[in-house]
Amino acid sequence: TQSTRPQRLLGAVQKNATRGDPRSVVKAIDEFCRHKEWAMNVGDEKGCILDSVVSELNPATVLELGTYCGYSTVRIASLLPPHAKLITLEFNPDYAKIACQVIAWAGLEDKIQLVEGSSAEWIPKMKEHFGVKMLDLVFMDHWKDDYLPDTKLLEDCGLLRKGSVLLADNVICPGSPDYLKYVRRSPRYKSQYFRSHLEYTKAEDGLEKSVFLG
Ligand SMILES: O=C(NCCNC(=O)c1cc(-c2ccc(F)cc2)cc(O)c1O)c1cc(O)ncn1
Numbered sequence: 486t487q488s489t490r491p492q493r494l495l496g497a498v499q500k501n502a503t504r505g506d507p508r509s510v511v512k513a514i515d516e517f518c519r520h521k522e523w524a525m526n527v528g529d530e531k532g533c534i535l536d537s538v539v540s541e542l543n544p545a546t547v548l549e550l551g552t553y554c555g556y557s558t559v560r561i562a563s564l565l566p567p568h569a570k571l572i573t574l575e576f577n578p579d580y581a582k583i584a585c586q587v588i589a590w591a592g593l594e595d596k597i598q599l600v601e602g603s604s605a606e607w608i609p610k611m612k613e614h615f616g617v618k619m620l621d622l623v624f625m626d627h628w629k630d631d632y633l634p635d636t637k638l639l640e641d642c643g644l645l646r647k648g649s650v651l652l653a654d655n656v657i658c659p660g661s662p663d664y665l666k667y668v669r670r671s672p673r674y675k676s677q678y679f680r681s682h683l684e685y686t687k688a689e690d691g692l693e694k695s696v697f698l699g
């Protein structure tokens with residue numbers, strides 16, 4: 486039977502990356518997507534912006550919405566301090582199965598909790614189910630139409646504190662216009678656009694970093 490693109494991406498990791506070496510996993514995926522098959526990872530250009538936001542924030546608790554194959558999951562987790570935790574939500578079971586194996590290849594299972602299900606279902610369970618008090622960083626990379634409703638849900642569930650950072654991928658391509666308007670207009674956020682390109686292409690895209698002001 487035919488393999489899927491995520492399965493071929495995993496194959497490239499297992500063939501070209503060193504077990505236990507997250508940077509080699511990131512590199513293997515970027516090489517695969519640049520030279521073999523495009524895939525919707527945040528990619529290396531936007532990935533460097535992601536790295537600088539994570540390193541500057543030094544977050545103890547991170548929530549990622551939209552795991553896909555685990556590229557940004559591995560990229561973020563490899564920068565976290567020893568006892569920090571990353572919870573990543575993926576709705577698509579096929580993506581989750583691949584991401585789990587990519588995370589294991591990188592040797593980051595202890596830092597990452599991969600949950601299969603919808604953000605609408607799991608965000609309200611963050612505190613009771615994962616013992617999460619507050620989120621220091623939320624990386625949004627799931628369905629673009631869910632960025633705004635999920636942001637409101639995070640606020641309503643009391644998961645954001647003064648200084649919590651929302652970092653949203655693809656605010657230009659595919660785009661999340663209602664989310665952008667909301668965070669840029671709201672007095673409760675200090676928002677900043679980091680201009681870049683859609684992964685592995687010359688098309689414009691960027692990340693929006695929004696600090697919750699409480
Ligand atoms: O979360 C789910 N998809 C990933 C969301 N991410 C994206 O859609 C995404 C798309 C693009 C993109 C950009 C240009 C283009 F021409 C095609 C795709 C880039 C990105 O960087 C993304 O992040 C999902 C869950 C589910 O259950 N079923 C189905 N999908």
Ligand SMILES: [Mg+2]
Pocket residue numbers: 525526527626654655
């Ligand atoms: Mg994306």
